[in-house]
Structures are given as structure tokens and as C-alpha cells.
Amino acid sequence: MGNADPVYPSSVECAHRVAIPPPQPFVKSLKNALKETFFPDDPLRQFKNQPPSRKLILGLNYFLPILEWAPRYTLDFLKSDLIAGITIASLAIPQGISYAKLANLPPILGLYSSFVPPLVYAIMGSSRDLAVGTVAVASLLTASMLGKEVNAYENPKLYLHLAFTATFFAGVFQACLGLLRLGFIVDFLSHATIVGFMAGAATVVCLQQLKGILGLEHFTHGTDLVSVMRSVFSQTHEWRWESGVLGCCFLFFLISTRHFSKRRPRFFWISAMAPLTSVILGSLLVYLTHAEKHGVQVIGHLKQGLNPPSFGDLVFVSPYLTIAIKTGIITGVIALAEGIAVGRSFAMFKNYHIDGNKEMIAFGMMNIAGSFSSCYLTTGPFSRSAVNYNAGCKTAVSNIVMAIAVMFTLLFLTPLFHYTPLVVLAAIIISAMLGLIDYEAAIHLWKVDKFDFIVCMSAYLGVVFGSVEIGLVLAVAISLLRVLVFIARPRTLALGNIPNSMIYRNAEQYPNANNVPGILILGIDAPIYFANSSYLRERIARWIDEEEDRIKCSGETSLQYVILDMSAVGNIDTSGIGMLEELRKSVDRRGLKLVLANPGGEVMKKLNKSQLNESIGQNWIYLTVGEAVGACTYMLHTCKPNPGKDEAQPWNSV
Secondary structure, X not given: OOOOOOOOOOOOOOXXXXXXXXXXXXXXXXXXXXXXXXXXXXXXXXXXXXXXXXXXHHHHHHHOOHHHHHHHOOHHHHHHHHXXXXXXXXXXXXXXXXXXXXXXXXXXXXXXXXXXXXXXXXHHOOOOOOOOEOOHHHHHHHHHHHHOOOOOOOOHHHHHHHHHHHHHHHHHHHHHHHHOOOHHHHHHOOHHHHHHHHHHHHHHHHHHOHHHHHOOOOOOOOOOHHHHHHHHHOOHHHXXXXXXXXXXXXXXHHHHHHHHHHHOHHHHHHHHHHHHHHHHHHHHXXXXXXXXXXXXXXXXXXXXXXXXXXXXXXXXOOOHHHHHHHHHHHHHHHHHHHHHHHHHHHHHHHOXXXXXXXXXXXXXXXXXXXXXXXXXXXXXXXXXXXXHHHOOOOOOHHHHHHHHHHHHHHHHHHHHHOOOEHHHHHHHHHHHHHOOOOHHHHHHHHHHOHHHHHHHHHHHHHHHHOOHXXXXXXXXXXXXXXXXXXXXXXXXXXXXXXXXXXXXXXXXXXXXXXXXXOEEEEEEOOOEXXXXXXXXXHHHHHHHHHHHHHHHHHOOOOOOEEEXXXXXXXXXXXXXXXXXXXXHHHHHHOOOEEEEEOOOHHHHHHHHHOOHHHHHOHHHEXXXXXXXXXXXXXXXXXXXXXXXXXXXXXXHOO
């Protein structure tokens, strides 16, 4: 860096004072803070200055969005929603049966869960594109967590009741998050965490399907890679080649149709219809060849009729209540993260907005209703929503059409699934899961942010080699550690003057920026809290030592002033104020002067209340770095190094 003096406009004769915000009553200040935390979108604004009857209508529209868009519904919309609804129903039926088996639940529950929850979401949801149903990750979590407490095969009734109870608590938790405006909690699941977690869960789900592909009757309850591989290769004598050949053929068919539809988007319906086509072909093949007598396992009898009530089956007694609550909360958070992320993605494509808190209420209510009607956890899965979007859906009526199609299946068609081979369901799950392993996103994370890549891989490896819960906890813990590192170790920057301007920027980012003789300008890049105050004090002291050593070697003007650019310091606590006071005393002992530039309103308010601004000197707090440098340069040029805090300065006098 060069040592040229910065250029100051000749019209500037005095610096601007840094204003101290007017005091606010504590109650009002607290109210504003709570409003910014929980109501950043100001949802109550629409109710202002409205008569009571209008407020009631607006309130109903907020909680029941169908009342808002239904009056504007047209026949053209119905045509599009009919096509989309029938298309996603063809995907929902086989997927629902498959995912219920994955959760170690009766297959019929997958159909039940594709009937009631979509109807509730159509009334309360704000997304036009989300298609509601069961998801593989939540199904795997349910099986993994509940399976540790109750064996689904030894005590199926209790296991089933615990699944309903977990769904109930998931719904209560989701609805409470939305009502209390706590949606930001879901944001702790970062994009990198979700990418790694979903890929790991998809890998584990695919491994679990080896049981169906190979026709094994006994299989490990563990979900980690080692347990699954040990279980598979310790039973090589039990492998059924008929089942393996059938599974590979259907898997090849499903992957081929998906690849074709991806290459030719207008033929999206081919991959959407492929799972149901596989079920029909597999059932016909088994029926005609009597393959079930040769080791090919089939679904068997499916109960006919609509969802039976299950509110009397919820379990609220120890020791099962704890595991039901734990399972409900964890699966509920994962379901929210996936559903809201998917909804926002498609809303962005169609240029409309969905309210995250409102979506949480809708998810919560549909899962509460589902737990009372023999359903387990549902959300908005990506695969089904993508089909819904590509099919041209216009509104949530597509969910109603899908529910009606499922209802028709429950009433009349369930006997047709008797001969559906389990190996086909395994192939359907594997083909769907392969789409969740987003290696391109992982490569992108590596290129953009190595730490995010580490978070992603931690989640993936934790799920694959540990368990779903371990992977999730590990990824969230590393993400939180990163936040803590950012807070505890904020960046400090040496600033220089951009030639022929009064702009000061990071000297490393702008190599042509000039340092100002006799002045060290430092930028602090974060709020100053108890967690980083000691670090900042030591880091600033090191900056001063390094600058003095550099000056000794170069023979430049001795260091006289240290300017702290506080533009990025949004807030400060008492530990931070104590740090600034210690820094001022340390700088004074060195024979230097501490100068502050551009402290924000909250910072000035606390500096004033602690009287630190008097200790530093009002004349040494400037509105911009340029004015601070100008004042210090003026004092250097008039041969008045390090004036006292009470000494008048022409630059700052009005």
C-alpha cells in the first residue's frame, strides 16, 4: 500500500455530530423487539382501521385461505387441477403403500394418509403446488425411533397406536410453532444440513429395500450401513433369485422412465404413471404365474373402506409417552423443513408468496386430523409436488382430486392390490430415493463454502454409519458451532483509503487502498457481545503492535490515532462496553488516541447510558470514517498529537 494522503473536499469545514437516539420506554422498546422477532412480516397490518365484521372475514381468510381463492375459481382451473390430481393420485397410491411398509405400518395406512390430510391442507394451506402425502424420510424415522421401544412385528397394535400418537404430537408441535410465530426455529436446519441429511436418509432407505429385493424374511432393525450389510451377506443362502430378477427389472423400468421424462419434460406423466404401472404389471405377473408360491412376497389382504377413527387409540401413558413425543417432535421438524422448502421453491417459480407460519399451522392441523383418522405423518414431498407442478395444477384443488381418487380406491379397488409383490414396492422406493441424493448440490457446496460441505458430509455420514437421529443432531450441532464461531471470532479489518476519494475499504480486498500516515483504521465486522469482547480486545491490540512494528521498519510517521469503524456493529452489551473502556485505557497508556466512527443507534444509546462516550470524548466520535480521518490528519498537520478529550478541535467545532 502507498502512503498518499487521502483527498478531502474543500467545502467540508466541520464534522457531523453522531446523534443519540431519543430514549424509549422499556415497555415500548420490548414491544418493538418482540414484534421484529416474531412478526417481521407484520401480519396484523391488514386488520388496522377495519370494522369488526371485516376483521372477522380477514381472520378467516388468514387461517382458511380457501375462502380467499375459492370465489375466483374458474372452470379452466378445474380442468388443470383434475389432470394434476389424477396424475399425482397414480403416484400417491403406490408410494403410500410403499412408505407405510417402510415405516413398519400396515400398507393400508399409506392410502389412509393420502385421503384425509390432503383435504385438510386444501382448506388451510397457502401453496398452490404442494401435493400432500407420506414421505420416505419421516417413515424411516418413525420406524427407527419407535422400533427401539416396541417391536412392530411382536406387538403391532401398540406400535400402530404409538405411530398415531407420534403423529398427533408432531401436529401439535407444528401448529404451535406457527401460532407462536416460531418458524425461525426451522431455519436452524441449513440448506447444507438438509442436502446431507436427505442424501443419507435416501441411502439408508435404499439399503433397507434390499430385504424386499432379495426376498429376505428376517432382517436387521438397525439402519446403519454396517448392520444392513452384515444382515444381507449373512443370509446369502436365503436370497431368492426370482425376487431379485423381478426387482431389478422393475427398478430399471422406473429409472428409465424417470430419465426419459427428465430429458423430455413434456412427457412428465410417463414417470408419474410408472409406479402405478409397475404395481399393475407386477400384480398381473404374480397372479398369472403364481409367483407367491416361489418365494415372491406379496402385500396380501388390504382392508376395504374409508379411514376408521383412531382418536381413542392414542397412547398417553408412561413409558411410551416420552418416545411418542420425541418421535413426533423430530419427525415434525423434518416434515416442516421439507414441506416449507418445497412449497417456497415452487412458489418462487410461479412468483407468489407463501407464509411459513401459516404453512406450519396447516401442516399441524392436517397431522392432528390425520392422527384421529388412522393416518401417520404427512407433509409435502418433493417428488409428488414436482409431478403436481409439472401437471399444470392451478390451486390446492388438485389435492382434493387426489383425495377423491384415493377414496375411490379405498372403497372399491383395495382387493386388486392383494397380489402386488413387495419387490415392486421396494423398486418404487429405491427409484424415488435416488432423486434425493443430490450430489450436484454437494459439489456446489464444496466450490462455494468448504464449511457447508463439511456440515453436509457430517449429516450424510452420521445417518449412513450411525442413525438418522445421530446424523441430524451432528449436522445441527456443527451448524450451531459455526454460528458460535462467527459470533465469538468476528473479523477485524485494516481499512485503507481508495485513491482520489473519501471511501475506506478492506486493504486486503482493495490492494490499491492507501494507509494514512499516523493513523490505524480498523473495521469490526459483527456486534460486540460477551462471547467476543475478549477476543476483540486482544486482536485490536495485536493490530496496533503489528502496525507499530511496520512503522519502525519503514520509517513512516509514528502511530498517533486508532480509528474503529463501527458501521457493522449493530449492537453491544455491557461486556462490549467494558472492552471498549479497557481498550481506551490501553491505547492511552501507549500514548495513542482511540476514535470511533459511525456507531449505530443502539450502540450510541448504550455508550451514552454507560457514559463511555464522555470517557472517550464526544469530539472523538464521528459520523463517517472520512470525517474521523480528516480530524486526525488535521491534528497531525497542526502539530497537536493526541489532544486531550476536552480540547477543542477546529474540525469538530460548530
